[in-house]
Amino acid sequence: ALPLPKTTRALTYDAHGSPTRALTLARDLPLPPLGARGALVRWLAAPVNPADLNVVEGVYPLRPASFPAVGGNEGVGVVVRLAADAGDVVVEVGDVVVPAAPGPGGVGGTWREWAVVDASRLRVAPSDLPLAETAQMSVNPPTAFRMLHDFVPMPRLRDDDDDDANLHAVALNAPTSAVGRAAIQLCAMYGVPSVALLRPRAAETEYDADARELKRLGASVVIRDDGAAHRDRETRELLASLPPIKLALNGVGGASSRSLASLLAPRGVVVTYGGMGRKPVEIPVGKSIFEDIEHRGFWLTRWLRDEEAARRR
Amino acid sequence: ALPLPKTTRALTYDAHGSPTRALTLARDLPLPPLGARGALVRWLAAPVNPADLNVVEGVYPLRPASFPAVGGNEGVGVVVRLAADAGDVVVEVGDVVVPAAPGPGGVGGTWREWAVVDASRLRVAPSDLPLAETAQMSVNPPTAFRMLHDFVPMPRLRDDDDDDANLHAVALNAPTSAVGRAAIQLCAMYGVPSVALLRPRAAETEYDADARELKRLGASVVIRDDGAAHRDRETRELLASLPPIKLALNGVGGASSRSLASLLAPRGVVVTYGGMGRKPVEIPVGKSIFEDIEHRGFWLTRWLRDEEAARRR
Numbered sequence: 041a042l043p044l045p046k047t048t049r050a051l052t053y054d055a056h057g058s059p060t061r062a063l064t065l066a067r068d069l070p071l072p073p074l075g076a077r078g079a080l081v082r083w084l085a086a087p088v089n090p091a092d093l094n095v096v097e098g099v100y101p102l103r104p105a106s107f108p109a110v111g112g113n114e115g116v117g118v119v120v121r122l123a124a125d126a127g128d129v130v131v132e133v134g135d136v137v138v139p140a141a142p143g144p145g146g147v148g149g150t151w152r153e154w155a156v157v158d159a160s161r162l163r164v165a166p167s168d169l170p171l172a173e174t175a176q177m178s179v180n181p182p183t184a185f186r187m188l189h190d191f192v193p194m195p196r197l198r199d200d201d202d203d204d205a206n207l208h209a210v211a212l213n214a215p216t217s218a219v220g221r222a223a224i225q226l227c228a229m230y231g232v233p234s235v236a237l238l239r240p241r242a243a244e245t246e247y248d249a250d251a252r253e254l255k256r257l258g259a260s261v262v263i264r265d266d267g268a269a270h271r272d273r274e275t276r277e278l279l280a281s282l283p284p285i286k287l288a289l290n291g292v293g294g295a296s297s298r299s300l301a302s303l304l305a306p307r308g309v310v311v312t313y314g315g316m317g318r319k320p321v322e323i324p325v326g327k328s329i330f331e332d333i334e335h336r337g338f339w340l341t342r343w344l345r346d347e348e349a350a351r352r353r
Numbered sequence: 354a355l356p357l358p359k360t361t362r363a364l365t366y367d368a369h370g371s372p373t374r375a376l377t378l379a380r381d382l383p384l385p386p387l388g389a390r391g392a393l394v395r396w397l398a399a400p401v402n403p404a405d406l407n408v409v410e411g412v413y414p415l416r417p418a419s420f421p422a423v424g425g426n427e428g429v430g431v432v433v434r435l436a437a438d439a440g441d442v443v444v445e446v447g448d449v450v451v452p453a454a455p456g457p458g459g460v461g462g463t464w465r466e467w468a469v470v471d472a473s474r475l476r477v478a479p480s481d482l483p484l485a486e487t488a489q490m491s492v493n494p495p496t497a498f499r500m501l502h503d504f505v506p507m508p509r510l511r512d513d514d515d516d517d518a519n520l521h522a523v524a525l526n527a528p529t530s531a532v533g534r535a536a537i538q539l540c541a542m543y544g545v546p547s548v549a550l551l552r553p554r555a556a557e558t559e560y561d562a563d564a565r566e567l568k569r570l571g572a573s574v575v576i577r578d579d580g581a582a583h584r585d586r587e588t589r590e591l592l593a594s595l596p597p598i599k600l601a602l603n604g605v606g607g608a609s610s611r612s613l614a615s616l617l618a619p620r621g622v623v624v625t626y627g628g629m630g631r632k633p634v635e636i637p638v639g640k641s642i643f644e645d646i647e648h649r650g651f652w653l654t655r656w657l658r659d660e661e662a663a664r665r666r
Binding site (some may be wrong): 325326 | 415559590606611625626627628632633634635636637638639640642643644645646647648650651652655
């Protein structure tokens with residue numbers, strides 16, 4: 041066997057700041073020994089999420105344990121070595137792996153080639169999925185999954201013995217985001233109609249291409265997210281043909297969240313998981329008072345923390 | 354006994370519209386006979402709530418059963434006659450009474466001198482309370498009461514065997530409104546600190562007088578509701594001395610609701626019962642995602658409807 045590396049390249053930062061200035065490419069970041077529970081991982085791909093940039097900026101509620109810190113929260117790698125007694129782990133040498141969780145329950149920064157991590161914090165990933173998709177499976181798809189399940193009861197899968205009486209529809213903005221795309225595909229899988237609010241693009245051809253792509257993924261209706269369009273006649277008829285919209289997934293805020301809330305049936309829930317519009321969530325007062333619209337937030341890190349605490353009790 | 358009236362004066366409207374134009378003073382509105390369940394009531398006082406004006410305007414989700422309609426939802430009166438077999442009622446001739454509920458479960462319009470109403474929809478009121486206060490006890494005080502109890506567990510009354518570990522504080526805007534004043538007094542009664550966000554007034558002396566009055570009612574802290582003031586040092590220290598703010602009562606919306614939400618401790622709840630600012634409720638995205646702030650609506654009419662439905666099951 042070839043000798044194992046003692047150092048790695050990594051994107052590190054010594055203090056919070058704008059990512060383009062704060063991050064540097066370290067070429068010889070030392071790798072610690074495996075220790076009792078360690079796994080040596082060759083990272084193959086890691087995404088850059090908006091939240092990763094917020095962590096570097098220091099505006100995210102999670103901060104690195106120490107500096108220099110390595111950026112990145114997700115990734116896909118291969119286990120190259122494993123401590124002889126790694127404890128209660130599910131991975132083996134040669135496995136394609138992803139972090140069990142983002143943030144504090146995870147493996148630390150993933151923007152690096154090599155790392156020694158706590159082996160219990162790795163999970164085996166499907167080896168037949170393309171690397172780019174595998175690298176992105178720890179945060180956004182589970183965020184979509186949990187939001188679809190934790191606030192409004194989801195019908196059983198289409199091929200089960202369905203009770204259509206409880207069928208509802210789901211609305212979402214930021215539909216081309218990773219969470220949005222996952223939510224649309226999951227809805228299609230469950231047989232739940234989805235209504236995608238798509239922002240106008242610079243060019244109409246671009247908007248049309250994105251709308252077609254969303255329909256290909258399974259969106260039932262695509263509505264222009266310009267603050268008012270969902271009130272035109274064609275859209276109203278399309279919406280009237282759907283079961284009541286009981287759940288709205290909001291990754292934007294501002295006027296877009298107001299539009300989402302206005303689509304909801306009485307006692308529906310808006311769940312906010314992001315604020316790409318950098319505006320507060322807006323809920324129409326009348327919907328709130330007279331139709332009992334509820335607004336909640338979702339953060340996968342908190343969900344994982346709560347699960348972990350519940351498991352320990 | 355003097356002969357009973359066959360007609361009454363009343364403020365009526367034949368169609369929805371601006372109250373100053375739509376309302377007329379009818380002098381001879383006929384009174385029906387008592388019938389099987391009727392009570393003849395001499396109304397003594399009735400308030401004008403913003404919601405009453407919205408009903409006349411036709412922008413409220415409740416509408417009169419028919420025209421001409423009589424305005425008003427609340428009031429205080431005296432029972433002058435009662436049908437011989439009025440059924441399961443708790444009132445007697447001579448009782449000071451209020452409607453059991455506003456809206457559809459109530460007695461219909463109260464802006465009138467005399468009415469024949471369903472006796473089961475009246476409740477005996479304390480006869481030692483001033484008329485103006487009695488006339489206003491059916492909507493705003495119970496709204497404050499329910500909002501203080503239904504979303505975050507309220508401690509037992511101060512003179513009970515208290516467990517201070519669960520103590521929390523309550524924040525509210527529109528503190529000089531009828532709901533606000535009731536909430537502040539109830540909080541004081543429960544030993545729960547209250548934080549009142551008070552809008553700037555035209556004159557500073559007016560603001561100071563209102564702030565003193567709120568403290569007299571029991572408010573622990575009065576903060577200027579100008580969108581940012583709660584971040585000054587003195588206010589931060591005052592707030593730091595309180596138990597965590599777990600509940601916020603919002604009657605305004607817009608920037609004021611954003612300020613309320615920003616005061617909340619993690620997992621706190623904003624409850625909206627009014628929108629006097631005519632702006633959507635605003636919840637900061639970060640509070641929502643990272644601190645699990647929840648937003649709910651409260652409408653007494655819906656609460657009463659749900660209670661009624663639950664009783665029938």
